[in-house]
Amino acid sequence: MLYKRLLPAIFAAAILISISHPAHAQKVMKFSNLNKEWSQDFPPFRIAGNLYYVGSYELAAYLIATPQGHILINTGLADSDALIRAHLNTLGFKYRDIKILLTNQAHFDHVAAMAAIKKATGAQMMINEKDAGVLADGGNSDFALGGRGAMFAPLKADRLLHDHDTIKLGGMEIVLLHHPGHTQGASSFLFDVKDEQRSYRVLIANMPSIISETNLAGMPGYPDVAKDYAYTLNAMKGLQFDLWLAAHAGQFDLHKKHQPGDAYNPEAFNDRAGYDTALDELMKSYQHKLNNN
Numbered sequence: 001m002l003y004k005r006l007l008p009a010i011f012a013a014a015i016l017i018s019i020s021h022p023a024h025a026q027k028v029m030k031f032s033n034l035n036k037e038w039s040q041d042f043p044p045f046r047i048a049g050n051l052y053y054v055g056s057y058e059l060a061a062y063l064i065a066t067p068q069g070h071i072l073i074n075t076g077l078a079d080s081d082a083l084i085r086a087h088l089n090t091l092g093f094k095y096r097d098i099k100i101l102l103t104n105q106a107h108f109d110h111v112a113a114m115a116a117i118k119k120a121t122g123a124q125m126m127i128n129e130k131d132a133g134v135l136a137d138g139g140n141s142d143f144a145l146g147g148r149g150a151m152f153a154p155l156k157a158d159r160l161l162h163d164h165d166t167i168k169l170g171g172m173e174i175v176l177l178h179h180p181g182h183t184q185g186a187s188s189f190l191f192d193v194k195d196e197q198r199s200y201r202v203l204i205a206n207m208p209s210i211i212s213e214t215n216l217a218g219m220p221g222y223p224d225v226a227k228d229y230a231y232t233l234n235a236m237k238g239l240q241f242d243l244w245l246a247a248h249a250g251q252f253d254l255h256k257k258h259q260p261g262d263a264y265n266p267e268a269f270n271d272r273a274g275y276d277t278a279l280d281e282l283m284k285s286y287q288h289k290l291n292n293n
C-alpha cells in the first residue's frame with residue numbers, strides 16, 4: 001500500500017528537517033512536517049466491550065475501562081494529551097482514573113504524551129524492558145533514530161515487562177507479547193473483552209514495519225535486528241484472536257472499518273484475512289530489504 005511505502009520517508013524527512021533548523025531546537029526536539037493526520041482529531045468510539053478508540057485520525061490510542069480505573073495503550077504526539085483528555089470526557093470516563101500506561105513501542109509517535117499523562121494522573125508506566133532505556137532518555141538511545149537528543153519528554157518506567165507477562169486491573173488480564181524489530185522492546189497485547197452478547201479475544205498488534213534508518217545487516221545498537229524481525233514475523237503469523245487492531249490506524253484500515261457515527265459493531269474488526277495480508281506484505285518488505293542491504 002502507498003501508505004506503507006510513504007510512511008518511513010515522511011518520518012525520515014521530519015527528522016532531517018528538525019536537525020537542519022537548530023535555531024528551533026529545544027530540550028525536546030520539535031518536528032516540523034509530520035503527517036497532519038497524526039494530530040487530526042477523530043471521534044472516540046467503543047470498539048468491543050470495555051475497549052475504546054481514543055486516538056487521533058492516524059495514531060491509535062486505546063482505553064480499556066475497568067471499575068478499578070483505566071488502562072491507556074499508546075498516546076500520539078505530545079499534543080495528543082489534550083485530545084485523549086477530551087475523548088475520555090466525551091465517552092464519560094475520567095482522565096484522572098487512568099491507572100496504567102502501556103505502549104506498543106517507544107517511538108515518539110506513540111509515547112510523546114506519556115510523561116504528561118503520568119504527571120497529571122499518577123498512572124503507572126509499564127513497558128517492555130528493552131524499550132525502557134529509550135523511553136527514559138526521550139528516544140536518544142534508540143538504535144535507529146537516536147543520537148540527536150530527546151525526541152519526546154523522557155519518562156522512567158514504573159514496571160518493566162517481559163514476554164508473556166500479564167498486566168492486571170479491574171478483572172482485565174492483558175498479556176504482553178514481545179515482538180522485537182521495529183524497536184527492541186516492541187510488543188503486542190492480547191486480551192479478552194466481553195459485551196452483552198459474547199467475549200472477544202483482541203490483539204493490539206505492533207505490526208513489524210521497517211523504518212528506512214534500519215539496516216538489517218545489523219546496527220551497532222542492535223546487531224540481531226534481522227533475526228528479531230524474522231522471529232516476530234513468524235510468531236505473529238501463529239496468533240489466534242477474534243479482533244485485531246494496531247498502533248497506526250492505516251495498518252488495520254480503521255477508516256474502512258469504522259466511520260464517525262457508526263453504531264457499535266465489534267465485528268467490523270473481525271478481519272483475519274486483512275491481518276494475514278498485512279503480515280505477508282511486511283514479510284515481503286523484510287525479504288526485499290534483507291536482499292538489498
Ligand SMILES: [Zn+2]
Nearest residue numbers: 105107109182
Ligand atoms: Zn515506530
